[in-house]
């Protein structure tokens with residue numbers, strides 16, 4: 001790929017509103033933008049989506065920064081990379097750090113697609129010119145105002161973070177506030193074995209799915225719940241790799257899977273999981289994080305695959321940011337987001353002026 005350097009941009013941006021889940025609250029987002037540069041001066045962008053503290057996954061912005069600088073970039077320097085899918089083999093000697101690995105691989109995918117003069121969506125086999133999208137409402141937000149507001153904006157699916165012990169009341173409240181939007185809730189691993197029967201009793205609510213009620217890595221309780229209800233159980237935090245997805249499918253722990261490129265270590269692994277789910281009859285959708293337009297652009301390409309039949313977490317830029325780092329910003333049109341087929345790479349230009357305004361620190365590694 002004729003890489004000449006990789007530049008890291010450590011940023012900090014304010015969220016439009018604080019975002020609260022059972023795991024914690026985020027008001028200001030810190031992260032790392034990765035810029036891979038080739039000998040023609042071309043640049044590809046990826047994003048490290050670990051949080052400032054390890055409340056969601058063990059990785060943090062600090063650990064990502066160190067792992068990139070001191071481990072993965074030196075490993076890349078000593079290797080020949082013809083294609084972005086070469087990267088997982090290079091970095092697999094070091095355990096974990098999926099979000100960090102995914103950030104580096106993301107920058108290579110964008111750059112590679114640009115070198116091929118092809119959109120990332122078409123490069124990976126996407127077929128959709130527009131994708132229906134969903135929105136996530138956090139615990140700290142006012143459902144009474146937001147549910148009708150998002151439905152009016154055209155979102156096809158709403159994901160709520162219900163209060164533990166008040167699931168039925170919260171979901172019924174959302175149903176009263178909406179007319180035609182699919183509803184699901186995300187447990188973020190807040191439940192335990194004692195909650196099994198209560199969760200199973202929600203089967204009559206007609207939810208699109210229940211996402212990750214039990215802890216990451218707990219395939220047993222998810223299987224027990226899936227056995228007790230028709231509502232699909234969806235796994236999120238439990239799936240950190242192809243092998244996790246394989247186990248979940250073999251055990252019958254879920255009927256659907258939220259694939260996050262960042263959580264599984266990159267697009268190469270995400271595509272493998274997507275193919276496994278397709279072959280196994282497990283439905284898939286593209287999950288999102290509190291992330292900038294760079295990750296969002298990667299997700300839009302991923303969500304353009306024919307297997308992505310459920311609206312993902314790909315909301316408009318304005319949902320989270322006063323100003324995003326891409327041009328144009330992601331906008332909804334009739335509840336859909338357009339896939340930028342005609343533009344090489346991720347299909348959005350990076351707003352360098354905005355990036356430099358929010359960047360706290362940079363680091364350039366010559367290759």
Ligand SMILES: [Mg+2]
Pocket residue numbers: 186188211212236237
């Ligand atoms: Mg989730």
